[in-house]
Amino acid sequence: MTMDSFARLKLFLEPRSIAVIGASPNTGAHAFNIVETLDLSGYKGQVYPVNPNYAEILGRTSYPAISDIPGDVDLAIIMVRRDLAPEIVQQCADKGTRAAIIVSGGFADADDEEGKRLQQEVVRVARRGGVRILGPNTIGSANAFTDFSTSFVKPIDMRKLPIGVICQSGLFFGTIGRMQLVGKGLDLGNACDVDAAEALEYFEQDPDIRVIVLHIEGIKDGKRFRAVAQRAARKKPVLALKSGRGEEAAKAAQSHTGSMVGRDEVWDALFKQCGVIRAGDVNELGDLAKAFCHLPPMKGRRLGIITASGGIGIMSLDACSKYNLDVPKLSPEVRERLNGMSPPWFRVGNPVDIWPIMITQPRPMGETMRLLLREVLGDPGIDGVLLNTGAWFESFTPPITEIIREAADACPGKPIALCPYEGWLYDVHAQDLEAKLEGARSAVFSISDDALRALSRLADYSEFIREEL
Amino acid sequence: MTMDSFARLKLFLEPRSIAVIGASPNTGAHAFNIVETLDLSGYKGQVYPVNPNYAEILGRTSYPAISDIPGDVDLAIIMVRRDLAPEIVQQCADKGTRAAIIVSGGFADADDEEGKRLQQEVVRVARRGGVRILGPNTIGSANAFTDFSTSFVKPIDMRKLPIGVICQSGLFFGTIGRMQLVGKGLDLGNACDVDAAEALEYFEQDPDIRVIVLHIEGIKDGKRFRAVAQRAARKKPVLALKSGRGEEAAKAAQSHTGSMVGRDEVWDALFKQCGVIRAGDVNELGDLAKAFCHLPPMKGRRLGIITASGGIGIMSLDACSKYNLDVPKLSPEVRERLNGMSPPWFRVGNPVDIWPIMITQPRPMGETMRLLLREVLGDPGIDGVLLNTGAWFESFTPPITEIIREAADACPGKPIALCPYEGWLYDVHAQDLEAKLEGARSAVFSISDDALRALSRLADYSEFIREEL
Secondary structure: OOOHHHHHHHHHHHOEEEEEEEEOOOOOOOOOOOOHHHHHOOOOOEEEEEEEOOOOOOOOEEEEEEHOOOOOOOOEEOOOHHHHHHHHHHHHHOOOOOOOEOOOOOOOOOHHHHHHHHHHHHHHHHHHHHHEEOOOOOEEEEHHHHHHHHOOOOOOOOOOOOOOEEEEOOHHHHHEOOOOOOOOOEEEOOOOOOOOOHHHHHHHHOOOEEEEEEEEEEOHHHHHHHHHHHHHHOOOOOEEOOOOOOOHHHHHHHHHOOOOOOOHHHHHHHHHHOOOOEEOOOHHHHHHHHHHHOOOOOOEEEEEEEEOHHHHHHHHHHHHHHHOOOOOOHHHHHHHHHOOOOOOOOOHHHHHEEHHHHHHHOOOOOHHHHHHHHHHOOOOOEHHHHHHOOOOHHOOOHHHHHHHHHHHHHHHOOEEEEHHHOOOHHHHHHHHHHHHOOOOOEOOOOOHHHHHHHHHHHHHHHHHHHHHO | OHHHHHHHHHHHHOOEEEEEEEOOOOOOOOOOOOOHHHHOOOOOOOEEEEOOOOOEEOEEEEEOOHHHHHOOEEEEEOOOOHHHHHHHHHHHHHHHHOOEEOOOOOOOOOOHHHHHHHHHHHHHHHHHHHEEEOOOOOOOOOEEOOEEEEEOOOOOOOOOEEEEEEEOOOHHOOOOOOOOOOOOHHHHHHHHOOOHHHHHHHHHOOOOOOOEEEEEEOOOOHHHHHHHHHHHHHHHHHHEEEOOHHHHHOOOOOOOOOOOOOOOOHHHHHHHHOOEEEEOOOHHHHHHHHHHHHOOOOOEEEEEEEEEOOOHHHHHHHHHHHHHOOOOOOOHHHHHHHOOOOOOOOOOOOOEEEEHHHHHOOOOHHHHHHHHHHHHHHOOOOOOEEEEOOHHHHHHOOOHHHHHHHHHHHHOOOOOOEEEEEOOOHHHHHHHHHHHHHOOOOEEOOHHHHHHHHHHHHHHHHHHHHHOO
């Protein structure tokens, strides 16, 4: 991607000035007023409402047309009837505006030929006039680093995460599973101009971004996408949710974003070949994003499991075998020390069941847990640790999050996954735990199956990178 | 199961008086004091602490031995060193106590031969003395209908759900995924006496129970289990999570509850043959419990999908094809009416994308949604409806939960599944939505994939019952 191309796409994510064409004076959560959501999200640049029917919108002058705006306009956001779109794009070109988001639908996503024709017309006008188009039929772009979002639904809650999201559904600008993804986001919508390959190249080069999340229903230029994905996935993990698998879904995708979806097995092979990590559903995508964003690489597949529930320990083993993770014996030294803390009838295994040790130790339970985590994480034959402990371990002294921080500092190269097991108090405390673990090279998952699936992908990616070197 | 056997097991769930043998005077969340948790859970019967080292425990006389208790004792809860257990069980027999929960571990779950020997000894003494044993190595029993729980961990939050839980891990007495399961619960632990088959028979007959949830690591008498499961599953849905699949997990299960696990494919076949519905992980188990507990039978496989996100609509289609649900065209009459509400370029499909209709309709969005749900649910070619609408639809007039209640009343024979889609505000509002939908023949799921998996199992069970008739 040339410097110039990069700078042009940057206008979608860091515009200094915006014209909202088809702006509305209505306010409130159901008014879908982009001027209002720009204000509410904290955008600091210039916002110019454009609507010939009003003199003022939300305290700002409303201009009859983009040409009437006195200053420069980096980005136009267009919400007008579809048949007006080509003319409006022409006006953007005349104004010297080089980027436009077409929020409106009814183009290639429509059920008539006129929609397709209008989209072609928009592309023709845009190319001739030097305007890049995001959409049509899109929620637009978002950038947590500059408090900027074009979402018409409501001001979205954003965190400065090093995640670049490329999607074909505004859904991804919200919370996925229990994970907030954006970072920075580009909703391609019908992808008439800016497409997945180009967005991927952008985030590949963006120094704020460490992990790329991709939701696609289909692409037009498979060869180009492959070339870009192959390169990007070597630089940064690329996580993908590809939807529109079956015939019915393919038809619906055509009507949703005008995409051609392609056979699912072809996608599987393509992703695999490029080193792109494919998620099966949005919860998995959220879990993977969490793992790749917060955890260090999993250098091997050897897992240590510390469990406050024997039953969950066994389920974790089931999941390890499903996800191809090894659960080896701990080293003789570690076993010897832990057996010395146990009742005589107990031999420490992996998973390490904490209860026999907890009830035998004179130390407070929190102190015993600290010892256990240090021993298991420090074992040279272990590449990462899964902690199946109740969220209520947070009420111990020291609390579980402090123990994890400490252990992660002592052993920074190994991931720690915490499952505040299986919902026992989960909905109450999980987000608190996540907040307290921020920056501690650890991640919180709903259940151990989910954590292990994510750790396994982390190990896959380490292998992929090693093989590529 | 004879009346007499039923009455004996009932002592574990509805005891009028309890002796806690090995009671402790310590209090607080980490004291694991069963006398305290009995009080905190609101148990109304007699509680007798037994511990020769104390004269008084939590304001009650502490008796040196169960024989010193003046009144009758329905149930003994035993928390003592393993080598004392046979003698204590003998004392229970002598007292005329007919049910005992052995909480302590170190029996068949231990890594030495002595544990196995002690468990056999306990069984021998119990059989001879006419004492039924739950455990050892168990969290015991719980009954929301009588505010009774023997959990030593903390007073568990229980609702009077028509769910009977049979498990080999105390975990299941807590919240599974986002679903509180108990109802009534029996943790079999090592299952030295009361086993899965017998517990299944009990809940099969218990009129408070409509759905049976089973977590097993292994069973001893496969033939008997099969006979009971086959009969029970025809009367009430039986949902099962069978863990201990691989070789490592099998070894761990042996050490967790002394269970022989058996080959996983054998279990698959057995469950299928009996009509038992198998869950893959605890979140699925919670989702299935929710579906079978709250939703009416899904009489066919024809689903209507109403979606506030085109992208999620397509993912829903992918999941329908994975879970073998049909997404047929709506009937011509319904399509005609909905097309009349849409922009000219839009033809209503299934999934029904709400946005083109919403933005065209002069009605408030809540009213439009009410109309949509009524039309799709009322379509005679549709057996159930999935609603992919943001939790924020609850802020509309009328709110989404009111719309669902109304529609469910008008069309009581069809399930409605709500996905406050994919986490967009989900963690904030999902539980409120669930509370507001209580009793409305609808259920809330995390993501549409999860909802569709559950609806598919609901349809499977209807088919199974029809074939059996």
